[in-house]
Amino acid sequence: MVWKMATFNVNGIRARLPIVLDWLQKEAPDVLCLQEIKCQEKDFPFKAFEAAGYHAAVRGQKSFNGVALLFRDAPEEIRSETGRDVIDREARFLAALMNGVWVVNTYVPQGRSPDDPAFQFKLGFLKELKSWFENHFDPGDRLIWTGDINVAPEPLDVFDPKRLEGEVGFHPEERAVLADVTAWGLEDVFRKIHPEVRQFTFWDYRLPKSFERNLGWRLDHVFATRVLAEAAVDCGVDVEPRGREKPSDHTPVWAVFDLSG
Amino acid sequence: MVWKMATFNVNGIRARLPIVLDWLQKEAPDVLCLQEIKCQEKDFPFKAFEAAGYHAAVRGQKSFNGVALLFRDAPEEIRSETGRDVIDREARFLAALMNGVWVVNTYVPQGRSPDDPAFQFKLGFLKELKSWFENHFDPGDRLIWTGDINVAPEPLDVFDPKRLEGEVGFHPEERAVLADVTAWGLEDVFRKIHPEVRQFTFWDYRLPKSFERNLGWRLDHVFATRVLAEAAVDCGVDVEPRGREKPSDHTPVWAVFDLSG
């Protein structure tokens, strides 16, 4: 069975509804992980997605954050909480077991600035996630950790690594903590398939013409346990939605896996 | 010379720009009087109108009110103040002499409720306008008073005169004051041309499906001095803009005059 997943930080699902619906139609993933839906469950546009053939699970919050999963086939299990302090503090986590794969969708805190308490919140979130993986899963399981991870892992993943070194999103401490999480047993699927490609997933609204000048960051990831990463057939970033009218500042990342084995 | 004027309460010119541009293209009036532009002069979209072949005069105010004139040919004179207390208090008045006709564009205060100070403000505005006409013009001049007058003159001008009797916009006191202004020497051009037609120009957003059910009011008017009213060739309400996506709650009223005589 060939299985396609994707992740998209939409920056407000209500504002981005036409773009997301068009993308579902065009790419027809089995699952789409959303971040920054910026609404409560009661305000989530379930109907529009039903009409497009997708069901949804939502972990909402008023105004900020919020994550969701859109899927064609009912998941076997859904988790919107880890029972831990940091991760559960805001609506940033939603996991589901679908087609035998655990899909863990996170909106990792942005971190604000390295000397802000938000930065420690970000590091704490990542550390807690690692311990949650350790306690609930085995690196031999079929598991994907995806979403807006808000960390660019390598110099190749930011538009100007010298200038951006030490900035939030490309700070050595974050990269070390991220490396520690993935060291549990996760591979960066995009990087595995495209070892040398400089491809971003986020372009800041506040930097003038950032998208036109490709001044971006690769912050949205698909990490998979080794068994799954070896089953990855393809992985890519679709830049089209970022070029449309009223785009999100992020654009979708997708991956295809052959789950036959 | 055949001359076409129109009036449109846009409820925010920035939000209504596409609708107004389409309407100018479609109807090509010589003058379009706008009300409730809801912006300061510095935020008025002059450029977009220039590109469409129209120049603008603006009496702006932050957030509320605001009136403007769009015209093809430069006016001979423009007035944005009367020098009076009530009319000049807010951005609700803009007059220009164009093609030998004085076009007086007003956004008459809505009045809020009959026991609110805003209601007296509305009555005072109308009374002051009458005295301004008396002091500056002669009923024999070519003059048009137009805009959102916020009064339905007759039972035929509201969707349910029994139910609405005494409500703001159809209160006997306002109708009396309006009748007193027009008694100076102004005719209701729409009503002169269509003596029996029940045609509204405003449908409240807050009343569910008001437009679809035609639960409206005729609040936007073209009053002309007798000489001019006799030169009126046609007058109508264009309901199309009110039926579009993201409409204003008002729709344009237009009139055509034969100015040859």
Added chain:
DNA sequence: GCTTTTCATG
């Protein structure tokens, strides 16, 4: 309902 301002967040 709909548009505006101001505010908080990214």
Added chain:
DNA sequence: CATGAAAAGC
């Protein structure tokens, strides 16, 4: 440069 919220006005 975006989003969403809240309040004021009609």
